[in-house]
Amino acid sequence: xxxxxxxVEAGRQLTIxxxxxxxxxxxxxxxxIESRREFSQGDVLYLAHLCHDCRACFYACMYEPxxxxxxxxxxxxxxxxxxxxxxxxxxxxxxxxxxxxxxGFALAAFAxxxxxxxxxxxxxxxxxxxxxxPVSGFYxxxxxxxxxxxxLALFCYGIAIWVRGGARFWTEMGRALASADRxxxxxxxxxxxxxxxxxxxxxxxxxxxxxxxxxxxxxCHGLVFWGFLSGLVSTTLAFIYQDVLHLFPxxxxxxxxVCFGIICGVSLIAGTGALIFLxxxxxxxxxxxxxxxMDLVFILTLxxxxxxxxLILAFRSTVAMGSLLVIHLACVAALFLTAPxxxxxxxxxxxxxxxxxxxxxxxxxxxxxL
Amino acid sequence: MERYDVxxxxxxxxxxxxxxxxxxxxxxxxxxxRAPQGMxxxxxxxxxxxxxxxxxxxxxFSGPYSEDEVFDDLVQxxxxxxxxxxxxFTIRESRKLPQWMSxxxxxxQSPLTGTLHLGRTNRFFLxxxxxxxxxxxxxxxxxxxxxxxxxxxxxxxxEGSHFDGVVVKEGDKREIVRGRAAVVAAGGFEAxxxxxxxxxxDAADNFIVRGTxxxxxxxxxxxxxKRAKPTGDPKGFHAIAVDARAPKFDGGIVxxxxxxxxxxxxxxxxxxxxxxxxxxxxxxxxxxxSLIARQPEQIAxxxxxxxTINCFLPPMFRPYKADSLAELxxxxxxxxxxxxxxxxxxxxxxxGNDGLKIQMLDGTRxxxxxxxxxxxxxxIDKPPFYGLPxxxxxxxxxxxxxxxxxARIIDLSGRPFTNLFAAGEIMMGNILTKGYLxxxxxxxxxxxGEIAGREAAFCAKA
Numbered sequence: 086x087x088x089x090x091x092x093v094e095a096g097r098q099l100t101i102x103x104x105x106x107x108x109x110x111x112x113x114x115x116x117x118i119e120s121r122r123e124f125s126q127g128d129v130l131y132l133a134h135l136c137h138d139c140r141a142c143f144y145a146c147m148y149e150p151x152x153x154x155x156x157x158x159x160x161x162x163x164x165x166x167x168x169x170x171x172x173x174x175x176x177x178x179x180x181x182x183x184x185x186x187x188x189g190f191a192l193a194a195f196a197x198x199x200x201x202x203x204x205x206x207x208x209x210x211x212x213x214x215x216x217x218x219p220v221s222g223f224y225x226x227x228x229x230x231x232x233x234x235x236x237l238a239l240f241c242y243g244i245a246i247w248v249r250g251g252a253r254f255w256t257e258m259g260r261a262l263a264s265a266d267r268x269x270x271x272x273x274x275x276x277x278x279x280x281x282x283x284x285x286x287x288x289x290x291x292x293x294x295x296x297x298x299x300x301x302x303x304x305c306h307g308l309v310f311w312g313f314l315s316g317l318v319s320t321t322l323a324f325i326y327q328d329v330l331h332l333f334p335x336x337x338x339x340x341x342x343v344c345f346g347i348i349c350g351v352s353l354i355a356g357t358g359a360l361i362f363l364x365x366x367x368x369x370x371x372x373x374x375x376x377x378x379m380d381l382v383f384i385l386t387l388x389x390x391x392x393x394x395x396l397i398l399a400f401r402s403t404v405a406m407g408s409l410l411v412i413h414l415a416c417v418a419a420l421f422l423t424a425p426x427x428x429x430x431x432x433x434x435x436x437x438x439x440x441x442x443x444x445x446x447x448x449x450x451x452x453x454x455l
Numbered sequence: 456m457e458r459y460d461v462x463x464x465x466x467x468x469x470x471x472x473x474x475x476x477x478x479x480x481x482x483x484x485x486x487x488x489r490a491p492q493g494m495x496x497x498x499x500x501x502x503x504x505x506x507x508x509x510x511x512x513x514x515x516f517s518g519p520y521s522e523d524e525v526f527d528d529l530v531q532x533x534x535x536x537x538x539x540x541x542x543x544f545t546i547r548e549s550r551k552l553p554q555w556m557s558x559x560x561x562x563x564q565s566p567l568t569g570t571l572h573l574g575r576t577n578r579f580f581l582x583x584x585x586x587x588x589x590x591x592x593x594x595x596x597x598x599x600x601x602x603x604x605x606x607x608x609x610x611x612x613x614e615g616s617h618f619d620g621v622v623v624k625e626g627d628k629r630e631i632v633r634g635r636a637a638v639v640a641a642g643g644f645e646a647x648x649x650x651x652x653x654x655x656x657d658a659a660d661n662f663i664v665r666g667t668x669x670x671x672x673x674x675x676x677x678x679x680x681k682r683a684k685p686t687g688d689p690k691g692f693h694a695i696a697v698d699a700r701a702p703k704f705d706g707g708i709v710x711x712x713x714x715x716x717x718x719x720x721x722x723x724x725x726x727x728x729x730x731x732x733x734x735x736x737x738x739x740x741x742x743x744x745s746l747i748a749r750q751p752e753q754i755a756x757x758x759x760x761x762x763t764i765n766c767f768l769p770p771m772f773r774p775y776k777a778d779s780l781a782e783l784x785x786x787x788x789x790x791x792x793x794x795x796x797x798x799x800x801x802x803x804x805x806x807g808n809d810g811l812k813i814q815m816l817d818g819t820r821x822x823x824x825x826x827x828x829x830x831x832x833x834x835i836d837k838p839p840f841y842g843l844p845x846x847x848x849x850x851x852x853x854x855x856x857x858x859x860x861x862a863r864i865i866d867l868s869g870r871p872f873t874n875l876f877a878a879g880e881i882m883m884g885n886i887l888t889k890g891y892l893x894x895x896x897x898x899x900x901x902x903x904g905e906i907a908g909r910e911a912a913f914c915a916k917a
Contacts, residue, residue, distance in 0.1 A: 104709040104771040107503050107583030110564030122769045144589060145582030147500040148709075151493065153702055287581050289562050297593060 088168045095161045096124040099132065101154055108142040111287040113442050114158075115142070120445070127259035133165035134254070134431075134438035141286035143371040144296045150370075163373025166431065170379075173250035174425050183426035184375075191382045191423050198418035202411050205231050213407040222335045226407045232414065239421035246425035247433045254434050258441055270443040277439045278432075281306060294367035302363060308356030309387065312349045316391075319345035335401055343398070350395040357388030383428035390416040459483045460915035461908065462621060462634035464608050464674055466490060467497030468584075469879025469900035469907075470640035471591040475559055476908030477638070478598045481915050485601040485632070487623060489641075489669045492604045495588060497642045498666035498851065498880065498896075501707040502584035504566075504577040505556075505901065506894035507549040515553075515563045517574040522546045528576070532738070532890040537686060542886045544860055548902040553578055555905065560590035572737065577894040608674060611637070611875075613681050616866060618875040635915035636874040638907040639864070640900070643852035643880045644672025645692055646704060651849075654690035661753035663697050663848045665711075668704035670851075675881055678856055682867045687853040687884025693891045694744020697848030698772045699754055712843055713767040715743060716813065716831050718759040719801055720845070722750040725784065725794035727801065732830035735816060741891050748847040756787050757843040758798065760835045766813065774841040783840045800824065802834040809833055851896065855884035862907035874914040876907035 099118055102108065108115045114136050121128055140159045148154035167184070174180040183190045205227065206213050212226050224232070277283065281303055284291045290298035323342040326332045336343050361384055364377060393413035400406055423429070460481035463474045466488030478484045488495050508522045525546045529536060536542035557563070562581040566574035573579075580587045595602065603625070610622040612631070620633035644650045646668050651659040679685055701710035716736050720743075722728050729746050733739055747755045764774065777783035784794035804824035811817060811831040821832045856864050856877045863871040864882075879900035886899055 100769070101709050101771050103769050105707075106768075107586075107708070110579070110581045122765060141582060141586075145586035147583070147585045147705075147707055149493070152705065154709075287562070287564060289581070296589060 091161070091164055091168055092126050092129050095129045095133070095165055098156050098158060098161055099124045099129070101148065101156060102142075102158065105148075108145060108158075111141040111145070112137065112139065112283045113439075114162075117442060117445075125259065127257050129165060130169055130254065131258045131438055131441055133162040133169070134434040135442055136162040136166075137281070137283045137291075137435070138163060138293075138372075139284050139286045139302075140292040140368075140371045141298070144292050157371060159371035160373050163371075163376045166434070167373055167375055167379060169254070169434070170250075170426070170430055173253045174430070175246050175249060180426055183423065188378060188382055191386060191419060191427070194422040195386075195415055195419040198422065199411065199415035201235075202227070202231075202414055202418075206407075206411065213411070214404055215407065216404050217402075222333060223410055224333075226410050227414070236414075236417070236421075239418060243421050243424040243429075247430060250425070250430060251433050251437055254437055258437075267444065270440060273443040274436065274440045277443070278436050279310075281310075294363045296368070301359070305356045305359045305363065308352040309360065309384075312352030312356055312391070313387070315345045316349035316353070319343075319349055346394065346398065350391045350398070353387060353391030354395065357384045357391070360384050361388070379428050382423065386416065386420045386423060386427075390420050457483070458620075459485050459632065459634040460636070461485075461911045462487065462632060462637040463640060463908070464611075464621065464637060465497065465640035465642060465879065465881075466495045466602075466604075467640060467642065467879060467900065468499040468502070468587070468591070468897055469904035470497075470638070471588065471595060472901050472904030473638040473640055473876075473878050473908035473911070474595055474600050475591065475598065476905045477912040477915075478595070478600050478908075480909065480912035482599075483601075485603065485634075486595070487603050487606045487608055487621065487632070489607045490604065490667065494667070494669075495592070495604060496585065496667075497670060499584045499588055499900070501666055502587070502894075502897050503708070504573060504579045504894045505552060505897040506573075506577045506892060507552050507898060508546050509550060509553070512575075515565065515578050517566070520576050522550075525549070525576075529886075529892050529895065532741070532892050533887055534889060536886045537888045538885045541858075541860065545886060545899055545902050548906075549898045552898065552901050556580070556901070560594040561587055562590065573893060608641070611639075611674070611677055611681065613872070613875070616870060616872045616875075618872065636876070636911035638862075638876045638878055638904075638911050639674050639678065639856070639881055640877070640879040640904060640907070641674035641881055642667070642670035642672075643855065643883075644675055645670055645849045645852045647671040650676075651692075655748070658748060658753050661846060662694070662748065663699075663701050663706065663710070663846050664704045665695075665697060665701075665706055665848045665850050666704075670880070672852075675855065678864065683872070684857040684865045684867050684869070685854055685884075686857040686882075687855055687888060689854045691853040691889055692744075693741065693850045693853070693887075693889075694748060694847040695740055695850065696743040696747060696755070696757075696845040698770060699844035699846040700772045701846070701848065706848070709771040710848060711740075712757060712770055712845060713740070714757045714759060714763075714770070714843055715740075715845075717763040717766045717811070718757055718835055719798070719828065720755050720757050721789070721794065721797055722755050723752050723789070725789040725797055727797060727826060728755075730826050730829055732820070732828045732832055734830075736813070737893075743845070744847040744849065747845055753847055755845045756789065757845055758783070758835060759841040759843075760837045761839055761841075762833065762837050763811075763835075764841050766811075770843065772843075774843050776839050776841055778838050778840070780840055783842050787842045787844065798835055801828070801832075802836055804828075805832040805834045850891070851880055851883070853884045853887060853889065855880070855882045858882045858885055858903070860906075861910045862903045863910065874911065876911050878903035878907040 103118050143159050146156050148156040171180045171184040284303040286298050290300045291302045293302040319342045393416050397409045460483040461477040463470045463486045474484050474486045508525045510519050512518045564579050564581040607624045608621045609624050612619040618637050623630050623632050646664045648659050697710040775786045780795045781791040784791040804821035808819045816830050821828045858877050862876040864875045864877050
């Protein structure tokens, strides 16, 4: 990986943290630090992705700037994360484009997709603005294959790059796993990933958007995460309804796919909206260079996807349905297309870092002799 | 301008406790802190636990710790408090601290690793001293306490034994701030090298100040001039061994070195000067600051080999490293001949010793060596060899203001000032005369901060 100076700086700061250890109560990063004396690139990568950016350590640090030790762990970890997102994704050109001009790239992706979808539609423009779609609902606007094939392709594309990046991360972390109980480690990691205990700042809450701890960010993240999952559930159920039960959309309001869809839409809109609001107010000093833009692209794309989805539900029996569907699908496409390059990937690496932590956890207790 | 009920001079733990305690009783309380906001809190910034007497284990204490046991520990490390009654009173009051602190926003955590086994006796606050200060300052904000940063109290206005106000300098502006009572919690004078030079001469130039650069003793000197009665050894300070490459001020915990008992320590003449294995490290770390302060150029070197280099908490600065003793001497700018002789004669005296057990006095000693090394004496013979340069790192000074049990400052004639109180490091000399009991400075600051704030509020209401 490039950006050697980032690793040198991270190593400098982590060495000071290791001599101090006051932040041990906050999160696993500091407990993982204590089982090491030197910080290789692999260690730094591991610690960077283990960091949940709760910022407790920054506000607790007596060595934060203007102190000459200039410790700012959340910032240096964020910088490393951003550099590694770029280094591990593929193809390089896309990764670089996303790193350099994130918003531009996202918008381009959005526009391009919209155009593609629209051009498909141009074949049957009358259906786009039709008042009623009596027979096959959404597929009357966009034929089933035209919706599913590109969708699945983008989905697989994203997953493939995630897997590739995850594998590279796992390799670069180096160090063989301690002989921990792998099943137990996996279960603990699932709990850590789903419950996000490490956004609690060691108890009082995450120090976001400012120096006063609060539960708000963890709640918002929960809304987005669980909202997204109910979206997946909704889509899967719809697939079963259609291809197993042969029930075709649109489904009634009280049906399971729509219920999950509504949960998804409402919590995503609430969660992303609140996160954007918090971000606008947040302290920039502990944040990495470009982190805000990257986060914002992801949150906005997610939020817009949810929002347009809800619009479809609200206006699905009007002439607007066709256009809304196109816009919604374009949002979904943009989300999938940017997923391997933007903030979305943090889930993959965070999970792997937690898995590593839980696998070597037994070594964290017997770290020092004195 | 309207008069404050209580003026608190200083911004550390004792000061903010005093302000909170006063604000529970009166409405107009101001904290006048000399440091900018980001550096607020004096030496409290560098603390991490507090020693309290308690009768039961709980989530954060691993076992009971009686008042008598605290007192015995205090006597053992300090040779006995200056004022026994005040010390016992402090220990008794310390029982209430965990609850008082929790009620005012402090969060706790399980004891840290590598912290000299303090889990039973000391309570660790989450994130250390700066996090503690952040919580207290947030509580103060919610309670409506005014805080002025970058505000330097130049002078106290005192008529007879009555406090009237302070002269505050902010930038180029001077202003008189009046109050009905005041608490001075402005720390010691350890950051005032000119003051230390009165006793230590030019050696003071080689001292490192571990804490805040703002503790220059202005308030202490001002009050001593105004006939406040001093207590404690005027030249005494608490100092430990820190890395010589540490910054002059404010290096805090990360510059301390725990390597001494694992090897030998030589001075600039490349000779040993003290028994590195005299007692277990938690009982001896505190003497090394003054030991090094008495060596030529106030510098010493901890010498280790590859067997022992990973035995202690990892240091912030990289150790000097060499494949031979002569090369290490050159890297440390010591005379290679004497250095090699010193290490060789130590190795001869320790020949055949191996397997050091650091948790206990293992009795592995040198034979026929002066000074001897009484424990953990294993030869330094497995390259690469390592050296860490050491200097005295001053934590705090002992001399302060005499107070009574209400934290009231006493004058030279033995009478109290009517409305002037002291808390924290500035009055710690009433209890600590030498040595130090980890986490007890914060105990004194919290107990007397709470009392001083309360008593000052009573004065303001009277």
